[in-house]
Amino acid sequence: MASHFLIMCLFSILVGAFFATLTRDTMREAIKAAALLALTMVGISLIIAYIMYFLPLGG
Amino acid sequence: MNGSSKDGSSNRLRVVVACVLAWLIPGAGHFYLGKRSKGLVFLAIVAVTFLTGLALQGRVYLATPEQPLSYLATFANLALGPMDLIGREATYERIIYVFPRESDRANYQDILDRTRARILAVTHEYGTTFILTAGLMNLLLILDAFDFGIGRKI
Numbered sequence: 001m002a003s004h005f006l007i008m009c010l011f012s013i014l015v016g017a018f019f020a021t022l023t024r025d026t027m028r029e030a031i032k033a034a035a036l037l038a039l040t041m042v043g044i045s046l047i048i049a050y051i052m053y054f055l056p057l058g059g
Numbered sequence: 060m061n062g063s064s065k066d067g068s069s070n071r072l073r074v075v076v077a078c079v080l081a082w083l084i085p086g087a088g089h090f091y092l093g094k095r096s097k098g099l100v101f102l103a104i105v106a107v108t109f110l111t112g113l114a115l116q117g118r119v120y121l122a123t124p125e126q127p128l129s130y131l132a133t134f135a136n137l138a139l140g141p142m143d144l145i146g147r148e149a150t151y152e153r154i155i156y157v158f159p160r161e162s163d164r165a166n167y168q169d170i171l172d173r174t175r176a177r178i179l180a181v182t183h184e185y186g187t188t189f190i191l192t193a194g195l196m197n198l199l200l201i202l203d204a205f206d207f208g209i210g211r212k213i
């Protein structure tokens with residue numbers, strides 16, 4: 001698996017699921033929190049990537 | 060009085076056992092303290108994160124005197140307990156924690172070659188991040204098990 005985007009999505013899902021399980025008591029709340037965390041991480045990463053697109057590569 | 064001190068020492072033992080179990084097997088501390096489903100979910104998440112890291116050609120860190128931050132990274136890896144041993148065996152084909160000195164020519168070259176082989180993989184940085192993250196997750200799980208054990212968290 002060499003797709004950077006898929007690796008980032010997998011990472012976000014795992015970290016989101018971890019913190020959701022750590023901080024929520026019911027399964028329903030945990031699933032909602034995990035989805036929110038994962039989507040937020042992917043969304044913020046895409047926004048940062050979009051901003052960085054305009055930065056010069058240097059060299 | 061005697062009963063309450065006995066209760067206190069048995070609770071202390073319970074907390075120590077939970078923390079040691081949490082270090083040995085991710086989620087085992089929660090499982091031991093009665094949070095069984097949480098414990099199993101934590102085990103699955105940490106194991107998948109760690110194994111994905113290895114599959115992505117990540118590596119566990121070796122403490123290197125010239126790179127002080129490598130000590131923190133090695134500590135994060137050590138938080139994985141026995142899983143860290145699997146990572147070291149998979150990366151270096153031996154259990155090693157400190158980068159060999161240059162004077163130890165054969166060992167130094169062998170470890171350098173194995174490290175380079177991993178670094179050349181496109182997904183190496185991702186894999187290493189996954190492995191470090193798995194270690195940090197387990198560190199949080201040990202602290203969380205401690206909080207459950209002393210009653211700070213219900």
